Amino acid sequence: MRLLVDPPRTMNSGSSNFLLVPIPEYPVLDCVPNKNVKIVVLGASNVGKTALIVRFLTKRFIGDYEANTGALYSRKINLDGEQVSLQVQDTPCVSLQDDAEGLYCQEQINRSIYWADGYVLVFSITDHSSYRTIQPLYQHVRRIHPAGNIPVILVGNKSDLLRARQVAADEGETLAASLGGPYFEASARENHEGVHAAFLHLCGEVSRALGGGNGEKRRGGLHLARPKSPNMQELKRRFRQVLSSKGKSSTNTL
Ligand SMILES: Nc1nc2c(ncn2[C@@H]2O[C@H](COP(=O)(O)OP(=O)(O)OP(=O)(O)O)[C@@H](O)[C@H]2O)c(=O)[nH]1
Numbered sequence: 001m002r003l004l005v006d007p008p009r010t011m012n013s014g015s016s017n018f019l020l021v022p023i024p025e026y027p028v029l030d031c032v033p034n035k036n037v038k039i040v041v042l043g044a045s046n047v048g049k050t051a052l053i054v055r056f057l058t059k060r061f062i063g064d065y066e067a068n069t070g071a072l073y074s075r076k077i078n079l080d081g082e083q084v085s086l087q088v089q090d091t092p093c094v095s096l097q098d099d100a101e102g103l104y105c106q107e108q109i110n111r112s113i114y115w116a117d118g119y120v121l122v123f124s125i126t127d128h129s130s131y132r133t134i135q136p137l138y139q140h141v142r143r144i145h146p147a148g149n150i151p152v153i154l155v156g157n158k159s160d161l162l163r164a165r166q167v168a169a170d171e172g173e174t175l176a177a178s179l180g181g182p183y184f185e186a187s188a189r190e191n192h193e194g195v196h197a198a199f200l201h202l203c204g205e206v207s208r209a210l211g212g213g214n215g216e217k218r219r220g221g222l223h224l225a226r227p228k229s230p231n232m233q234e235l236k237r238r239f240r241q242v243l244s245s246k247g248k249s250s251t252n253t254l
Contacts, residue, residue, distance in 0.1 A: 035084045037206045039199075040112045042137055043122035044130035045093035048157040051188035052122060053088050056199045059192045070108050079203055086203060089116060094140075096133055103136050113144045118151040118206035120199070123172075125156045125185065126164040131171065138179050151205035152181035155198055160187040181205075 041049045050071075054062050057073055073088045089112045095104045113119075119141055123130040134154065141150060154176040156167060169185060176183035184198035 035082065035207070036087070037079075037084050037118065037203050037210070038087045038089070038116045039118040039120060039202055039206060040089040040091060040116035041120040041122060042091055042094060042109070042113070042141075044095060044124075044127070044133045047093075047122045047124040047127065047130045048188045049093075049120075049122050050090050052120070052155065052157060052186065052195055052199075053090050055188040055192055055195045057088070061189050070112070077200075077203065079200070079207055084203065084207060088199075094133060094137055096129070096136060103133070103140050105140060110144065113141050117210060118153075118202045120153055120155055120202060121179070122155045122157055123167065124158045125167045125172070126158050126161045128166040131156075131167045131175070134175060135178075149209055150180075151202060151209050152179055153198055153202045153205075154179060154181055154183045156183065156185045157188055159185040159194075160190040 041053055043049050051061060053073060054060060057075060070092055071090045073090070075086055077084055077086045091109050091112055092106055094109060097104060119138075121134050121137060123134055138152070141152075154172060156169070156172045158164075169183075172183045172185065182201060184194060184201075186194040186198055188195055
């Protein structure tokens with residue numbers, strides 16, 4: 001069975017700034033047996049974590065969001081001709097501590113890190129401090145998963161804002177190499193293909209790392225419960241919010 005969140009009833013089809021397509025959700029019981037890929041998206045504030053996830057799952061770009069509270073999105077994807085259950089965990093932002101050695105990282109994020117099989121580390125190419133957050137963030141992931149291979153990709157988002165660039169592409173490449181994953185420059189605002197390629201690459205890596213197993217992978221380090229299940233209420237609330245603000249700002253309805 002597949003559950004859909006309430007579809008929007010009034011929309012402006014000319015706008016790309018609103019979530020026009022509901023993100024398919026389905027209960028955990030409907031997961032594809034033995035093929036459950038769990039990834040978490042991590043990074044500093046305002047780098048575009050939510051925008052990237054929504055872009056990947058809906059091919060759409062939403063202009064503005066309220067601060068993220070950590071939604072979990074679920075859907076089935078086709079990976080090399082195989083159906084795979086994908087869960088993508090959005091997270092609140094992390095930030096560097098004053099000494100820049102450690103991270104401010106909510107407990108909810110630690111749980112997500114423990115739960116996930118693959119990691120999307122995001123910075124904005126327009127914000128060098130978000131780039132500096134990545135190395136400590138990766139070390140943090142390593143502390144939670146001290147053993148084994150960690151499938152990871154590094155995404156430099158907002159590549160459409162070239163004039164505001166603060167992080168050079170080769171800085172991204174170098175950092176990604178040190179983490180042992182590939183670097184993708186992407187624009188959640190302007191380009192679905194780049195975002196899609198990045199997420200799909202990670203899903204493939206995770207699937208290979210799980211080796212066809214059921215996701216019961218490495219379990220060293222901290223013992224933390226998995227994060228809450230798909231947040232349907234949160235999604236519905238966001239749709240309602242988007243629709244009501246749309247209704248206020250435009251007379252164009254379908
Ligand atoms: N120009 C441009 N803006 C983007 C892009 N991606 C996201 N944004 C904008 O950046 C802002 C932050 O995007 P979010 O997706 O909310 O970022 P986040 O990392 O989830 O933010 P937090 O909730 O603070 O953790 C929003 O105003 C987005 O519209 C992009 O690729 N290009």
